[in-house]
Amino acid sequence: MMARAQAPDGADEEDRTSPEAIGRRVLRLRTALGLTQRQLAEPAYTAAYISTLEAGRVRPSDKALRFLAERLKVGYEELATGRPAHFATELRLRLTGAQQELATGSAGRAAARYRELLAEAEAHELDAECAAALLGLGSCALETGDVLLAREHFEAAEKRLAQAPLPQRVPAVRGRAITHLLAGELRYAVYLLESAIDGLNASGLHHPDALLLLYTAVIGPYMDLGAPARAAHAAELALALAAQVTDPALVAQMHRQVARTLLAEGRTAEADASLTKAAELYQQLQIRTELANCHWMRGYVHAQNGDLEQAERELRTAREILAERHAALYAAQVEIELADVLRRRGSRQEAGRLLQGLLGERVPDPGAMHVGAAHRLLGMMAEEAGENETAERHYATAMSLLEQAGQAGDLAEICLLLGDLFRREGRADAAMDAYRTGLGHRATPGTTTLGPAPTAPPLG
Template identity: 30%
Template structure:
């Protein structure tokens, strides 16, 4: 949808004629002369009473370099912002590039990754040429998002790390977005403690330097709420939700408000399904307004997640199947694998073991290919429970034990507790009391670390 060079915004370095806003290789002096002539002004009119016509002539010929004060004067005389004159920016360049970036963001969410990347590469090049550093930073951020969308987590993480070291000053929302994604990549890589440390450190630093940017604070808090949910620290996540809710009216980044509602919906327990639905409907409404397909699918996944934990696997399965289909259609590799695993668990609880097993095997392959540690552990757990239900205790035990090990290495103690309970039940059914006791003790140690 978005083109690399949208109408009305010239591409620096592109060949062009006299009608172009920024012809190739144009010097500052030539630009001043071209704009002056286009406006029908004489050299004396642009020089005014402050500078001589001869001085302006020397500037236009390249013989003299204007001081910042002189350049600001010439810009006023030409009716331009000084940076537009200095960097050869077309009129409304920042607004035009921001609009193109919004289109590329929708393309990215819809899985039109090649089109999004072409547009974002062009946006970044022009933004850098026009010294619009924040817009260039956002283009780089979304290019990293495209890699994450593909399931190329290591490449995405490397891009976020490079961007984090090269962020422009005075852009707290961009810094918060990058920190949130760095933390997510650590979570995927199985380093939940470091993910928490990055997010908590980022929030402390942001709040220590008032005035605090509401958008940045919400983005970091959303990420921390999500991470706490993954760690089964639900009450800590709910406290964060209460802390940040008063900010929503001051936040300008609408996608992050929708994200808040999506995470808040997942924090509701089985007795709060109406409240969960209220939050998730609000998230879907906002994402729909923004045209973000993948994020709408994530809300269906979130509703299935809540319903499954409320003991309603049939209803959960319908939501999860829809999420899986939508995420598959847009090519969101990791999200599709996650929704597939959640659907596998719903089908297992319904007793549809063949489908549950096939879904879990599919997700396990995607998780391994992306080295997503949590999904690899979850795939082992679901597959182990399916094997146990089929009476294959040997394979069930192997898979559940490997799930425990993987969850523990990732720092996901809540999942360690749950999986230890499943494994202990399997061992007790086989009269392996000592082994079951050892597994339960391991689960208890994990539970102590939860608090």
């Protein structure tokens, strides 16, 4: 966590409203105006009172503070707290500007603005504004692919809000969970999100925005863990909550994630409609990265339907937007989907270049899930080229990585690919072992291994 800056008046970690801090401010302001203690005090007070006040030996009343503020030509709030009048309000407006810069402009420029705002918020000990700046920095780091830095920022934001009600801490919890998800730590990501969901629902108060943020975030890891039933239930609850939420970006995010569950159920037309709603909202809000993610998901939908030409078009659009924004991590994930489409369309050389680029140094830490997916595709292409030994090596690497991430569904598929490879080579025992391993993963639905489902909210 970043250290707090020293407060004005030399008050390092000191209460700004203490008699000592107020006394120092009065002394500094009086000296700057060239007033004597008597000139400042009269006619309402005495020079001795001002001397005692400046020494921090007396706490001035509100009446005295208002009198002195007028004589010192500052606002009451600035004299009482050390913060200029309306400073927090203006800082929040500038934080909104930085958020807009992240959505529509450059993550690098947004991060620079957030760092500047964080320093100001720290100097004035505004914890809520510090947390907002840290959340922004976390989002910038996610966009540029620095997952560990993003996690540090989200953890620091959560600590800043340690004494705040849970609904205010939810964005930081959700951000931290996303970093664990991207790092392949699916179960821990689910644990963080479900714990927060239970905490909100156990409070007896209804917090639609916070709950929608959490239910939307948990759909992805549920799907990756092979728990589609739980993902579908989270999607149903998210859809029910959406009517009570006014933030269009949050609603768009919900539609994009709900599309995953609809697709898993074979409801491709509804999935495409959900993605269309999300894309329209992101287009209106000019949130480019999320718009790219909608193109990415639509590409996946078209690929599942066998429309590979349209799938390639959508995925290339997503990749182009993300490359423009220097969103290396998300662009790499899109390239895995694009490589699969290119492989199926016969463009194996380009597919191979994309995947080898992902495994190189272009993306610092793409995460176990995505590296595993790349090895799976490289194995399939090697097998199609008759290079069975290379294919087996890629499949084994993919299995190891996906076991580390706990991706049950993809593990089962790789076991099937490996079993089929062994069977064609006449290695019956090895094939049976691979098939049994795959069945074991298929037999683990996720709902039992994840523990009890979180309490549902009172939707009325």
